[in-house]
Amino acid sequence: MKSGATLGLKESKKPREEKTDPRSVFSSGCGSEVVTSDHDFTLSEVVIRTKFNANNIEYSLRAFPLGGFVAFPDNDPDSDIPADDENLLKNRPIFDRVIVISAGVIANVVFAYLIIFVQVLSVGLPVQEFSPGVLVPEVGPSSAAARAGLRPGDVILSVDGYELPKSLFSVPQIVDIIKRSPKKNVSLKVERGGEDLVIGVTPEESGDGTGRIGVQLSPNVKITKAKPKNLVEAISFSGKEFWGLTSNVLEGLKQTFLNFSQSASKVSGPVAIIAVGAEVARSSSEGLYQFAAALNLNLAVINLLPLPALDGGSLALILVEAARGGRKLPQEVEQRIMSSGIMVVLLLGIFLLVRDTLNLDFVRELLIMDFPLDTCRSMTTSSKMLYGGGM
Structure with a gap:
């Protein structure tokens, strides 16, 4: 389950008499474990040791504040927790699992509202x-x-x-x-x-x-x-702006999917999103509030899509289980579905990373620096006339 938070959480194993299990997760927001010969460690342990245990849950703040994750021992082959332990996520009732898996999406939505609320209080709407x-x-x-x-x-x-x-x-x-x-x-x-x-x-x-x-x-x-005159008015302003922004995000995503053949080229990855954020910051620091809120709402909606490797994919499998009267799909089938989804997401991420990097202004300048000057000017003029509401 992913969320926009920068706090990584991992449910610890049952406490041992001599010490807490030293196994931890390496992540730049989220990621795989780094394993040495005798000890698993995280970059956070090397750069910043910010982690603690509470109520049998390990909390850790990672070195790179990019994204966040929640890791459960269910799929940990080295876990010493019995497979039939009722507190494992996979053994919890369907409703409990839906709530847990949806928490990342809920966090994105709540965070989007809080961003707008801070904007209303600080700079106005x-x-x-x-x-x-x-x-x-x-x-x-x-x-x-x-x-x-x-x-x-x-x-x-x-x-x-x-x-x-x-x-x-x-x-x-x-x-x-x-x-x-x-x-x-x-x-x-x-x-x-x-x-x-x-x-x-x-x-x-x-x-x-x-x-x-x-x-x-x-x-x-x-x-x-x-600007609001009091806290009640601030809540009212924030609510109206939040619903308006949510409607715009949903409508934009709807148009993207309905006209995917025309809008596929506009789908952006992390590089393009960072570039847009930097451009927004240069033009107006206040615009960063709207950009960050819209980004969180987009993440929430996209993460709900019923695709493997996304929270929506996990929710879809739970709904299938509910429709089968509580009978789960065979573990091999679930693993194949998730593995294929992860591969598709990974390939899409690599494609967007390469494409968006090649579309960065300074990269394009490096690529076209050998073109005749008149050709560059012609391309620049033509591209300007195609953007926005030009006609």
Whole structure:
């Protein structure tokens, strides 16, 4: 069972008369044991000896605060605990096992809420105040929009007479209109410096037959801060923001799976997540709260997927056991399912690690440093026009 905590826990074996069992687990958050000829030790024991026993459970804080885990003696071949001991996890009632296996997911959800709660108390909650129209932060050079006279900072109020509302969805609405109008004149009502202008632009036809005018678009929104006046209001603010963020995460994952052929390339591993986190920190330290909360919610949902090697896979096996009237699947079958799942997750992790590393800016610069300068500039300009709400 995995969680976002950095505290590693391992259920100890029964106490011995002479000393506590010295066996421990090596982990950078979670991992395998490191075994020497006569003694098993952890990097934590070498770098920081932070562990203690309480109620027959060994708690340890590891040298690398990445992830966390809970290890049980059930599958430990060297365990001296009888296989039929009622306190072993595998021998506990189904409901008990469901609660234990779900604890990592629950921890992620609770931690996400606590992050938002700390944000509300410390820096306040960002509140979006929408204004009519869509903002144009960037206009591509030599684009259809630039030739028509559109400038960065303009606010598009209407398209062919259709008034754009105060909404986050104004951007996809105008993008859809432009895409459906290749080589057709489109009338844009634009606000510039307090004055309203009418600009006619003819979208160019893209390779896929859709129209594009070469601009970046963003919602016309002003971000303000709302700070709670008391603890009750802070809890209320945090709850609303938590449910809103949860809805966005679930909707995003839903769209990812429904349109997996188009969104598969956007699936990110640890390297890309760290890169995004660093970018968020550079742009706004306050954005790290939302990033960390969203990351924990994503981990919670993904960990619930009924895939081997994930908590959802273990829960699925328990549900199968319940459906079979309490009869477990043969141990060999369970081991094969889990082994295959671990292999798939491992291969996927390696793939994402390599791909995301190759996509890092400084790595890409090293790879393309031998390209002609004009080619690099052309690639950079083209890629910028494809990001975000550009069209």
